Amino acid sequence: MAAVLGLIIGVVIGVFVQPDIPVELQPYLPIMVVAALDALLGAARAYFQRSFSDKVFVISFFSNVITATLLVFLGNQLGVGSQLQTAVIVVLGIRIFTNVSSIRRFIFKG
Amino acid sequence: MLRHTNESPESPDVLTKLHSQIVKDQDNDSTETGSFPVIRRKPKRVSLNAKSTRARLYSSVLVTILCALLGFGYVIQLNNTKSTYETMSEDELTRLISETSSQVQKLEQRKSELTSQLNSLKDTADKNAKAAEIAKQNAESNGILSGRLPASGEGVVIRISQGQKQDIDASILFTLLEELRNSGAEVIEINDVRVITSTYISDTDDGLDCDGTILKAPFVIKAIGDSDNLQNAVNLAGGVGSRLEVKYGATVSVKASQDVEITATRSAPQYTYAHVIEQ
Numbered sequence: 329m330a331a332v333l334g335l336i337i338g339v340v341i342g343v344f345v346q347p348d349i350p351v352e353l354q355p356y357l358p359i360m361v362v363a364a365l366d367a368l369l370g371a372a373r374a375y376f377q378r379s380f381s382d383k384v385f386v387i388s389f390f391s392n393v394i395t396a397t398l399l400v401f402l403g404n405q406l407g408v409g410s411q412l413q414t415a416v417i418v419v420l421g422i423r424i425f426t427n428v429s430s431i432r433r434f435i436f437k438g
Numbered sequence: 439m440l441r442h443t444n445e446s447p448e449s450p451d452v453l454t455k456l457h458s459q460i461v462k463d464q465d466n467d468s469t470e471t472g473s474f475p476v477i478r479r480k481p482k483r484v485s486l487n488a489k490s491t492r493a494r495l496y497s498s499v500l501v502t503i504l505c506a507l508l509g510f511g512y513v514i515q516l517n518n519t520k521s522t523y524e525t526m527s528e529d530e531l532t533r534l535i536s537e538t539s540s541q542v543q544k545l546e547q548r549k550s551e552l553t554s555q556l557n558s559l560k561d562t563a564d565k566n567a568k569a570a571e572i573a574k575q576n577a578e579s580n581g582i583l584s585g586r587l588p589a590s591g592e593g594v595v596i597r598i599s600q601g602q603k604q605d606i607d608a609s610i611l612f613t614l615l616e617e618l619r620n621s622g623a624e625v626i627e628i629n630d631v632r633v634i635t636s637t638y639i640s641d642t643d644d645g646l647d648c649d650g651t652i653l654k655a656p657f658v659i660k661a662i663g664d665s666d667n668l669q670n671a672v673n674l675a676g677g678v679g680s681r682l683e684v685k686y687g688a689t690v691s692v693k694a695s696q697d698v699e700i701t702a703t704r705s706a707p708q709y710t711y712a713h714v715i716e717q
Contacts, residue, residue: 334502338509342517349514357515364508371501382497389504410527 331368355404356397359416363396364389366420369427376434396420582625585632585704589625593662593698594669600655601686608639608646610686614659614678615639621671623661625700629653632702665694 349357367389374380396416403412581587596614600606615633618626626633631648639648646653661668672679672692682688 330498330501331505334505335509337502338506338511339513341506342510342513346517347514357511361508361511361515364504364511368505368508382493382500385497386500386504 331372355409355413356400359396359400359413360393362417362420362424363392366423366427367392369424369431373427373430373434376431392420583634584706585625585634585702586706588699588701588703589662590697590699591624591662592665592696593623593625593660593694594665594672595693595695595698596657596659596661596672597689597691597693598655598657598659598682599689601682601688603687604685606646606655606657606682606686606688608641610678610682611639611646611657614672614682617671617678618659618661618663618668621663621667623663623668625662627660627700627702629658630702632700632704634704636707660698660700662698662700665696668692669694 367385370388371380371385374384399416400409400413403409578587582589598606611628615626615628615637628648629651631637631651631653637649639646639653641647642652644652669692671677672690674680679690679692682690
């Protein structure tokens, strides 16, 4: 409930405010969004497994985002930014799929 | 497990028997044998405790904030994807540049084509405007010449009264007109009759007939042209003016004016036989 509410609030703010994000942050924003999505889905899975903890959620959210950003930043420094970006996206995508599948199992098996 | 050891055979008392039986039953019904696991009742959850409520509120607020961050970033990225060249690879950027430059070339070409088209159209328009101007000038001069347009300008007004000795006839008026024409009169009018190329004056019984209109004395002749020349033409010694005065006994007054207005006009003649040669 709180998650859906928060998503809606964020989208509405984003639509109405439309801020200019700094240029240095621009290449990292999509990665950050995907990492945050992964954290959110992980939290949803934990919720269905009745092991949800807000501390773990917050920490995983920020550590996901920061790790992904740092990884891409490192890749940019080393000249393999796009490849590393792809790698991060792939890994996060796999995690998202795993989370979604276990959530689905919880929902449909009861 | 039944216990028979406590039973004493030497007590025949019924009450005692009963009592001992009850005690045995109770022993037998006891569940605390050690063979069944003892399940303790769950302690009731103290959910409406103040501390727990606060914690739950805190966590849901956190979840809300983080999800809001996620949604916010998502929407920004959505709005931003169109203009991010930062995330493009070198190949993509090179391709983009070459595409853009070829597009620019095409547009330049198109622009030059359109510019030349515009120039030719402008030339045509200029020519048309010039032609229209010339046509207008022609129309004006033709209109003045053929008497279709009223005219005004520098000129003279000549008044001739009826002759005392002799009626003024067509020939003397015709001579006067010729003199005026020779002196450069551009537009001439006699008594509200515009004089044009085909104008005639003839003697009739009723008087002078000028283009179908009977002229009566006094004759007022207006001419537009150089006023000095026109005056000289009339007042010349031995000229038309003196002949009118001497031979016909008429009084002739020539008045130069800066603004002679000739308002009499003629409708354009319909040419039946003459045709314009197209050049």
